[in-house]
Amino acid sequence: MDLELPEELRLLGQTVRRFVTRELDPIADQVERENRIPESVLRSMRDLGLYGLVIPKEHGGLGLSALGMCVVMEELSRANLCFRIMITTNNGIGSLGLVYAGSPELQRRHLPELASGEKIGCFALTEPEAGSDAASLRTTATRDGGEYVIHGAKIWITNADIADYFTVMATVDRSLGSRGLTAFWVERDTPGLTVGRSEPKMGLHGTRVAEVLLDGCRVPASARLGEEGDGFKLAMRVLDHGRLSIAASSVGAAQRLLEAMVEHARTRVQFGRPIAENQAIAWMLADSATEIEAARGLVLAAAWKKDRGERATRHCSMAKLYCSEMAGRVADRAVQVFGGMGYMSGNIAERYYRDLRVYRLYEGTSEIQRLVISRDLLEG
Ligand SMILES: Cc1cc2nc3c(=O)[nH]c(=O)nc-3n(C[C@H](O)[C@H](O)[C@H](O)COP(=O)(O)OP(=O)(O)OC[C@H]3O[C@@H](n4cnc5c(N)ncnc54)[C@H](O)[C@@H]3O)c2cc1C
Numbered sequence: 001m002d003l004e005l006p007e008e009l010r011l012l013g014q015t016v017r018r019f020v021t022r023e024l025d026p027i028a029d030q031v032e033r034e035n036r037i038p039e040s041v042l043r044s045m046r047d048l049g050l051y052g053l054v055i056p057k058e059h060g061g062l063g064l065s066a067l068g069m070c071v072v073m074e075e076l077s078r079a080n081l082c083f084r085i086m087i088t089t090n091n092g093i094g095s096l097g098l099v100y101a102g103s104p105e106l107q108r109r110h111l112p113e114l115a116s117g118e119k120i121g122c123f124a125l126t127e128p129e130a131g132s133d134a135a136s137l138r139t140t141a142t143r144d145g146g147e148y149v150i151h152g153a154k155i156w157i158t159n160a161d162i163a164d165y166f167t168v169m170a171t172v173d174r175s176l177g178s179r180g181l182t183a184f185w186v187e188r189d190t191p192g193l194t195v196g197r198s199e200p201k202m203g204l205h206g207t208r209v210a211e212v213l214l215d216g217c218r219v220p221a222s223a224r225l226g227e228e229g230d231g232f233k234l235a236m237r238v239l240d241h242g243r244l245s246i247a248a249s250s251v252g253a254a255q256r257l258l259e260a261m262v263e264h265a266r267t268r269v270q271f272g273r274p275i276a277e278n279q280a281i282a283w284m285l286a287d288s289a290t291e292i293e294a295a296r297g298l299v300l301a302a303a304w305k306k307d308r309g310e311r312a313t314r315h316c317s318m319a320k321l322y323c324s325e326m327a328g329r330v331a332d333r334a335v336q337v338f339g340g341m342g343y344m345s346g347n348i349a350e351r352y353y354r355d356l357r358v359y360r361l362y363e364g365t366s367e368i369q370r371l372v373i374s375r376d377l378l379e380g
Contacts, residue, residue, distance in 0.1 A: 054116030077252030082206030094121030101226035135178035181231030203354030230259035
């Protein structure tokens with residue numbers, strides 16, 4: 001495994017870093033306050049091609065490798081996590097079902113508009129009674145001639161308020177458990193689809209989550225992604241990608257927090273000397289730097305495996321588990337190093353401390369990652 005990034009990815013990382021520093025960092029707190037990313041910034045993100053990172057080139061995307069995606073996610077996470085979430089919901093979990101299993105006609109019609117950011121996709125799996133146990137979902141899809149009729153309710157769907165397309169997971173036969181799950185591409189204006197109001201949440205103010213109700217939505221059979229019963233495997237494949245993206249993002253966020261901690265520890269004077277001169281503070285910096293490097297290594301290893309076409313489920317889960325927990329520890333130390341200032345609104349540590357918390361919850365909680373990793377070990 002080569003630990004050096006290929007030249008083109010190094011340059012891509014530098015380009016995104018410059019964009020983040022120039023355009024995203026100055027408005028990071030504004031996004032938090034207004035719970036919205038300004039349209040002009042979304043346009044700049046579109047112009048840079050960020051909406052189409054992993055969409056294949058033949059459909060107008062950049063067709064980046066897993067490694068390339070990780071480089072961009074790390075950089076995009078240095079200002080406010082909402083910028084990454086906006087991008088990755090659309091051209092990660094919100095479009096990969098279509099990339100992996102959509103019919104050529106469906107792909108031809110929708111991937112270019114997703115890649116350009118003209119249209120937005122989202123991923124609707126979670127239900128009130130089915131979170132970690134996704135296979136127990138209750139949304140049904142009943143075949144009726146050349147169509148399916150979908151009934152059910154989804155909760156906490158990121159970007160549902162602005163999405164044009166929904167990758168909806170439903171079951172064609174509940175008695176089959178995970179083998180009944182089937183994915184559908186559902187357009188927003190489908191009669192029977194309604195999006196509820198956005199739910200208030202602890203952090204990530206800048207992107208929103210909402211309920212999605214499907215009350216007798218009729219979709220053509222051609223909107224099915226893959227075969228009946230392929231949905232669970234498809235969801236797991238999409239989530240492998242999402243977990244790696246979260247892992248890379250955790251590294252970028254932790255790196256940014258470390259830089260802020262170092263700067264504060266150098267300049268904040270108490271008892272007549274910079275607080276960095278206290279071993280208690282210096283060790284927090286040392287532990288954070290060490291854990292960030294270890295985390296980055298896990299991201300690279302998982303991406304490398306994925307790019308070689310190897311099965312990388314365990315490695316994506318290991319990367320997500322370690323990196324999200326590492327970032328939580330670093331954010332906690334950052335609050336400590338900043339002292340009372342780290343608890344005040346408007347401080348970078350305070351915002352990341354809240355925003356990063358969800359990385360241990362969604363796209364599989366830490367406990368579910370441990371389940372995936374241990375099952376893979378035990379089953380060989
Ligand atoms: C901000 C936000 C955005 C989200 N966006 C989306 C989205 O876009 N699309 C989407 O489909 N979903 C989304 N979700 C939902 C998210 O994926 C789920 O919240 C997550 O999968 C966990 O499910 P749950 O909340 O029902 O927790 P539960 O499954 O109820 O788990 C509760 C606790 O029990 C533990 N637990 C459960 N089963 C086991 C077990 N077998 N062994 C050990 N411990 C276990 C869990 O780890 C957790 O600690 C989002 C959630 C949030 C908070």
